[in-house]
Amino acid sequence: xxxxxxxSSAKPVSSQRLAKYFEERTDIEGTLYIGYPIIGxxxxxxxxxxxxxxxxxxxxxxxxxxxxxxxxxxxxTQDESITKLEAKLLSYKExxxxxxxxxxxxxxxxxxxxxxxxxxxxxxxxxxxxxDKDLDDFIKKCQGNDSEYFEKVNSVxxxxxxxxxxxxxxxxxxxxxxxxxxxxxxxxxxxxxxxQNKAVLETTKGVQRIRGLAGSxxxxxxxxxxxxxxxxxxxxxxxxxxxxxxxxxxxxxxxxRFSYEHKNSEPDWxxxxxxxxxxxxxxxGIYYELCKRHNIEYLDFSQANNLTYLLNEDxxxxxxxxxxxxxxxxxxxxxxxxxxxxxxxxxxxLRLCYEILKDDKRLVYAYDELQSLNxxxxxxxEVIFGNDNHGNPRVKLENLPSEPQQDVVLNTCYxxxxxxxxxxxxxxxxxxxxxxxxxxxxxxxxxxxxGYEVEEGELKSGEFVKLIRTPKTSPKFLEEHSSIDDIINxxxxxxxxxxxxxxxxxxxxxLKEDExxxxxxxxxxxxxxxxxxxxxxxREMLFTKNINSHLAGSTSSPDEFFxxxxxxxxxxxxxxxxxxxxxxxxxxxxxxSGSQIASNRNILFTAMTRSKAWLxxxxxxxxxxxxxxxFQEIKSRNFALEFxxxxxxxxxxxxxxxxxxxxxxxxxNDREKQAILAKAKRGEIRFSADEIKILEESSRNA
Numbered sequence: 001x002x003x004x005x006x007x008s009s010a011k012p013v014s015s016q017r018l019a020k021y022f023e024e025r026t027d028i029e030g031t032l033y034i035g036y037p038i039i040g041x042x043x044x045x046x047x048x049x050x051x052x053x054x055x056x057x058x059x060x061x062x063x064x065x066x067x068x069x070x071x072x073x074x075x076x077t078q079d080e081s082i083t084k085l086e087a088k089l090l091s092y093k094e095x096x097x098x099x100x101x102x103x104x105x106x107x108x109x110x111x112x113x114x115x116x117x118x119x120x121x122x123x124x125x126x127x128x129x130x131x132d133k134d135l136d137d138f139i140k141k142c143q144g145n146d147s148e149y150f151e152k153v154n155s156v157x158x159x160x161x162x163x164x165x166x167x168x169x170x171x172x173x174x175x176x177x178x179x180x181x182x183x184x185x186x187x188x189x190x191x192x193x194x195x196q197n198k199a200v201l202e203t204t205k206g207v208q209r210i211r212g213l214a215g216s217x218x219x220x221x222x223x224x225x226x227x228x229x230x231x232x233x234x235x236x237x238x239x240x241x242x243x244x245x246x247x248x249x250x251x252x253x254x255x256x257r258f259s260y261e262h263k264n265s266e267p268d269w270x271x272x273x274x275x276x277x278x279x280x281x282x283x284x285g286i287y288y289e290l291c292k293r294h295n296i297e298y299l300d301f302s303q304a305n306n307l308t309y310l311l312n313e314d315x316x317x318x319x320x321x322x323x324x325x326x327x328x329x330x331x332x333x334x335x336x337x338x339x340x341x342x343x344x345x346x347x348x349x350l351r352l353c354y355e356i357l358k359d360d361k362r363l364v365y366a367y368d369e370l371q372s373l374n375x376x377x378x379x380x381x382e383v384i385f386g387n388d389n390h391g392n393p394r395v396k397l398e399n400l401p402s403e404p405q406q407d408v409v410l411n412t413c414y415x416x417x418x419x420x421x422x423x424x425x426x427x428x429x430x431x432x433x434x435x436x437x438x439x440x441x442x443x444x445x446x447x448x449x450x451g452y453e454v455e456e457g458e459l460k461s462g463e464f465v466k467l468i469r470t471p472k473t474s475p476k477f478l479e480e481h482s483s484i485d486d487i488i489n490x491x492x493x494x495x496x497x498x499x500x501x502x503x504x505x506x507x508x509x510x511l512k513e514d515e516x517x518x519x520x521x522x523x524x525x526x527x528x529x530x531x532x533x534x535x536x537x538x539r540e541m542l543f544t545k546n547i548n549s550h551l552a553g554s555t556s557s558p559d560e561f562f563x564x565x566x567x568x569x570x571x572x573x574x575x576x577x578x579x580x581x582x583x584x585x586x587x588x589x590x591x592x593s594g595s596q597i598a599s600n601r602n603i604l605f606t607a608m609t610r611s612k613a614w615l616x617x618x619x620x621x622x623x624x625x626x627x628x629x630x631f632q633e634i635k636s637r638n639f640a641l642e643f644x645x646x647x648x649x650x651x652x653x654x655x656x657x658x659x660x661x662x663x664x665x666x667x668x669n670d671r672e673k674q675a676i677l678a679k680a681k682r683g684e685i686r687f688s689a690d691e692i693k694i695l696e697e698s699s700r701n702a
Contacts, residue, residue, distance in 0.1 A: 001028075003197075005036065008228075009034050011049060030052055031053050033201070034201075041264055057106070065111040068111075068115070070116075074118060075126050086101055110129045173515070179516055203225070203336075209397055209407050211366070212410030215579070237336075239286065241338070243341035244576045244578070246560060246577065246578060278316060287349075296327060327355075354385055382395065412451060413451065415611075416478070422469055427634070432633040433630060439601070490618075492619060499620050503586060519580075520581040520582055522575065524610065526604070527587075531551070535551065538586075542567065551570070552568045552570040568580070575607060580611065581611070581614065583607070587618075592624075
């Protein structure tokens with residue numbers, strides 16, 4: 001079966017006809033790329049019209065003619081395209097033997113609406129394919145390559161090889177050390193899967209949603225997408241935004257490397273902006289730029305927080321709502337906006353991004369609902385973007401046959417092994433929590449969308465179900481490098497001192513014996529507000545062992561997470577969007593305390609899913625012991641999720657526990673807002689006249 005990936009093409013009709021032909025060929029295994037690859041050359045990007053990478057037929061280039069261009073330089077075009085692709089592949093020594101490329105490449109001109117074959121051209125040397133029979137005969141003559149080269153060629157074509165080149169781990173000498181195991185793991189993840197490929201290359205007019213598990217490759221997919229669309233549409237104004245500040249450097253690095261693959265040069269940073277969501281006069285941001293362009297008041301975080309902290313409102317949501325109230329007509333200045341970690345943004349921010357896009361409204365937003373750290377739930381696109389003047393949804397996502405996908409689900413996890421991911425889901429939802437489930441998807445289909453399979457029972461309300469992850473969605477190699485007890489370990493201590501002594505001893509061992517580097521290790525604390533103080537003792541103990549450490553984003557640049565020769569200590573909000581081979585989640589007992597149970601469980605899930613190899617969840621006291629017992633229950637069931645699916649009434653009751661808290665807070669906030677306004681007007685609280693006006697507007701619109 002041929003998987004068709006529909007990239008950006010200036011020859012859509014003939015490309016679709018070629019795609020249809022291969023979709024009907026069940027005897028060929030491979031991928032047909034439309035409008036891809038774009039090969040970086042000294043002259044810039046060179047776009048291949050279509051490329052088949054097949055086990056049976058090898059690599060086939062199709063030069064496509066959309067009309068009846070009988071004056072086409074068939075020989076010159078075929079020669080140029082095959083030379084460009086050969087030059088690209090020759091730069092990879094794994095594909096070369098004795099100075100010769102060991103991959104078979106064929107080329108043909110596909111001209112489905114021509115009536116006549118060109119004269120004066122040898123069809124054996126320069127094939128021209130007009131009818132389906134021409135395609136049949138040509139493909140029969142094409143020879144494939146050994147299977148070992150098939151995956152490598154795909155990796156080169158997809159530009160993923162560029163990511164892997166950066167870190168070869170040449171320092172590793174022990175064959176069975178953690179460093180050696182990590183090298184093998186990283187080498188194994190060399191290709192995009194079918195869904196990731198589609199997410200990268202297929203872009204729709206309008207909104208595209210990408211839902212993905214932690215570790216499913218959302219960030220790499222978005223970076224590849226930016227580089228590809230920048231190469232095909234260099235005139236587009238593109239913005240990439242995100243919640244976690246440390247993602248900025250990661251995006252810049254990835255987009256730069258992918259851009260060199262496509263056009264042999266850096267991106268035009270005037271056209272591609274890697275931009276924060278809020279921003280300031282010193283730091284570019286979507287909101288700050290919007291305020292400038294629309295000549296409305298800009299509030300920085302400090303100002304917004306002063307106005308909202310007494311009311312327990314989200315400052316960014318507050319400023320986005322204020323902008324909506326004040327802007328009567330939106331300027332449209334972006335061609336494409338991509339939003340990573342959309343689950344952590346107020347939905348008004350997504351709407352603002354939609355409004356500042358040009359007519360085609362190309363907005364790509366990616367998220368993993370379980371990584372939300374504020375217990376917000378992503379609404380459907382119909383709810384987020386609202387209705388038009390006729391009462392119809394402005395955005396409705398549909399996946400139509402033979403069309404680019406508008407709603408993409410990345411269900412294979414390439415970061416977390418099955419034991420880690422299943423444990424994170426079980427703990428996040430409270431599957432084995434003694435008091436019962438804590439939260440659950442309204443849409444039962446989502447369990448299968450994110451890669452679980454029903455082994456027993458049914459995904460039906462009120463019915464028992466047993467869910468497992470399959471080798472397809474949780475590849476086996478992610479858990480075969482070490483024993484289960486080494487991959488994931490929960491450990492309870494009597495007190496904090498014991499916890500830190502063990503932590504420091506383990507980190508020292510990781511560096512001195514395990515051949516891990518400082519950049520392979522991350523220490524996470526669940527509570528942001530006291531993280532600096534909590535970390536102090538552990539960092540001091542490390543320093544006595546001559547091991548440096550830093551607070552990610554605090555003692556280093558806000559946009560920098562890892563540092564060479566220094567261990568990253570981080571609170572949960574900074575940890576999001578980052579990963580490490582060895583993750584230590586300390587003080588995990590905090591996730592079982594407090595009133596925000598669902599939010600705390602999401603923190604636990606997010607921390608656990610930062611690990612790409614080994615995970616240590618540690619803490620002390622009765623709550624940690626309870627958490628450890630919950631994990632042992634998961635482990636005893638071989639990491640299967642077994643529960644009775646809640647009925648609609650039970651789902652509502654589950655939410656009510658949380659929503660009642662919200663409603664109580666909201667009512668209290670409204671009363672407090674009125675009281676604060678009254679005090680401000682009497683001069684009992686120091687607010688400026690402008691601030692009082694803002695609070696009055698907010699109160700009227702509450």
